[in-house]
Amino acid sequence: MISFLALFGVFFKIGMFTFGGGQAMIPLLQKDLVVNLAWVPMKEFLDFVAISEITPGPVAINMATFVGYKLRGLTGALVTSLGVILPSFITILIIATVAHTFRTNRWVSAFLDGLQPVVLALLTYAVYSIARGGIPAWWGYVASLGILLLILKYGKKLNLFLVLLAAGGLGLLIFR
Amino acid sequence: MEQKKLITYTAGHAPVRKQLLLFWIFFIIGAFTIGGGYAMILMMKRYLVEQYHWLKDEEFYDMLGISQVTPGPIAVNMATFVGYTQGGVLGSVLATLGVSIPAVAVIIVIAVFFPGFKDNVWVQRFFAGVIVGVVAQIATIVLDLGKRQKWTIVSIVICATSLGILFFVHQVSPIWLILGGGLVGIAVEAFKPHGTAPAAGKSAS
Numbered sequence: 001m002i003s004f005l006a007l008f009g010v011f012f013k014i015g016m017f018t019f020g021g022g023q024a025m026i027p028l029l030q031k032d033l034v035v036n037l038a039w040v041p042m043k044e045f046l047d048f049v050a051i052s053e054i055t056p057g058p059v060a061i062n063m064a065t066f067v068g069y070k071l072r073g074l075t076g077a078l079v080t081s082l083g084v085i086l087p088s089f090i091t092i093l094i095i096a097t098v099a100h101t102f103r104t105n106r107w108v109s110a111f112l113d114g115l116q117p118v119v120l121a122l123l124t125y126a127v128y129s130i131a132r133g134g135i136p137a138w139w140g141y142v143a144s145l146g147i148l149l150l151i152l153k154y155g156k157k158l159n160l161f162l163v164l165l166a167a168g169g170l171g172l173l174i175f176r
Numbered sequence: 177m178e179q180k181k182l183i184t185y186t187a188g189h190a191p192v193r194k195q196l197l198l199f200w201i202f203f204i205i206g207a208f209t210i211g212g213g214y215a216m217i218l219m220m221k222r223y224l225v226e227q228y229h230w231l232k233d234e235e236f237y238d239m240l241g242i243s244q245v246t247p248g249p250i251a252v253n254m255a256t257f258v259g260y261t262q263g264g265v266l267g268s269v270l271a272t273l274g275v276s277i278p279a280v281a282v283i284i285v286i287a288v289f290f291p292g293f294k295d296n297v298w299v300q301r302f303f304a305g306v307i308v309g310v311v312a313q314i315a316t317i318v319l320d321l322g323k324r325q326k327w328t329i330v331s332i333v334i335c336a337t338s339l340g341i342l343f344f345v346h347q348v349s350p351i352w353l354i355l356g357g358g359l360v361g362i363a364v365e366a367f368k369p370h371g372t373a374p375a376a377g378k379s380a381s
Contacts, residue, residue, distance in 0.1 A: 015247060015248050016247050016248075017247060018247060018248070019244070019245065019246070019247055019349065019350065019351035019354075021212070021213045021214070021244065021249055021250040021350070022212055022213055022249040022250070022251075023212060024349060024350065025249075047294065050294050051283070051286060051293060051294045052283070053211065053212065054210060054211075054294065054299070054303040054306075055210065055279070055282045055283060055286065056206060056207050056208060056209060056210050056278050056279060056282055057206050057207075057209075057251075057275070057276070057278050057279020057280075057282065058206075058212060058213050058249035058250075058251040058252060058275070058276070058279055059212040059213075059249070060248070060249040060252075061249065061252070061276050061279035061280060062279050062282075062283050065279065065280045065283040065284060065287075066283050066287060069283065069284055069287045070287065074284065077280065077283070077284055078280070081276065081279075081280050084248070084249075085248070085249075085252055085272060085276055087247050087248055088246065088247055088248025088249060088252045088253050088256065089248075089252065089256050089268070089272055091246045091247055091248070091253075092243075092246055092252075092253050092256040092257050092260070092268075093256060093260060093265070093268060095242065095246065095257075096256070096257055096260040096261060096268070097260075103234075103238070106365065107362055107365065109365075110361045110362045110364065110365035110366075111358040111359075111361050111362050112238050112241055112242075112358070112361070113326070113331070113361045113365075114330075114331075114334060114357045114358045114359065114360045114361015114362065114364070115241045115244075115245070115354055115357045115358040115361065116237060116241055116321075116325060116331070116357075117325060117331040117332075117334040117335035117338065117357060118334060118335070118338045118350075118353045118354050118356070118357035118358075119237070119240060119241050119244060119321065119354070120318065120321050120322060120325060120335055121334075121335050121338030121339045121342060121353070122244070122338070122342070122350055122353065122354075123214065123217075123314060123317055123318045123321065124318050124339060125339065125342040125343065126214050126314055127311055127314050127315050127318060128343075130211070130214075130307065130310060130311055130314065131307075131311045134303075134304060134307035134310075134311075135304065135307055135308055135311065136304050140304070140307075140308050143308045144308045144309075144311045144312045144315070145312070146312075147308065147309055147312035147313075148312040148315050148316060150312075151218075151312060151313065151316045152316065152319070156222065156226055156227075160208075160218060160219050160222060160313065161208040161209075161219075163309050163312075163313070164208070164209070164210065164306050164309040164310065164313075166309070167305045167306055167307075167308045167309030167310075167312075168302040168303070168305040168306040168309070169302075169305065170305045170308065171301045171302050171303065171304045171305015171306065171307075171308065172298060172301050172302050172305060174305075175300075175301045175304045175305065
């Protein structure tokens, strides 16, 4: 039986060494869990990924919970989730504690100025890759554009969760 | 040189009510955004910048940038960051728990009760629809960020180069792009002639 410590260790390590969000974790998780440790068969792993992407919350936490639950039940799920959360939590806490001088420091400010256009590029690419991977038909793109215009026009008055729910309802009706 | 204070430090003497509010807001964000961290950005901005005015636009995007250079899920990074600056250590714990608990709970429910969940055709159609909404929400953030960006030759080059790499070089980790952009920013600052302070940031609201 896999020990809780080993479970925690794997997810802590992955949480520590992946940058740029949860999606970046998937290849690393696959390498560790499927190939190196052989804890999870490939097919099951892909199922986990598919479900994590269509459930609420960060994909990394979804994945951790899934694997932990499958291997060691409820306690396992809590152990893996904690493992994947703690490295980010600790890192950010340290940064936030010393960050009094964020934009007041010339170099940090310059770093942030150089980084912002990259964030813009990353988000633009995310729009492209999520749309390409997840929207099954051309009128899906049209609907997406329509929703974008709605958000831009009505701004704060629009409940974003209801927008997603309505989009899901639309999917039920029109996607085959 | 801008002298804007990034963070309004109320940490340490944040009222308990605010800490509970932090938990609640991040719980809602965690529970109602499907599709991972990027899908959460717009809702976070709604709550943190527009509704509660805890952060200015610029501060929010700075945090978003930093969340991408630090390890771990962006949603967790943002929650910890905002939680700490608004509610101290307890605030950061509560905000992080808030954004994580829905993700853990929903997976346990699915693993226990609905193992065939993802093969259900209605689930698949519903999700395809949700993606349509998610794409629109991320596109909204792209437009907002593009509008706020101080467009200079340097920032245009950084953005265009990053896009080129993302579209044409596959399997590149975002961390290298982020660090590269940041280092270019530092280099530009280092080679800037003395005494020419950059123009004050746009005060878009």
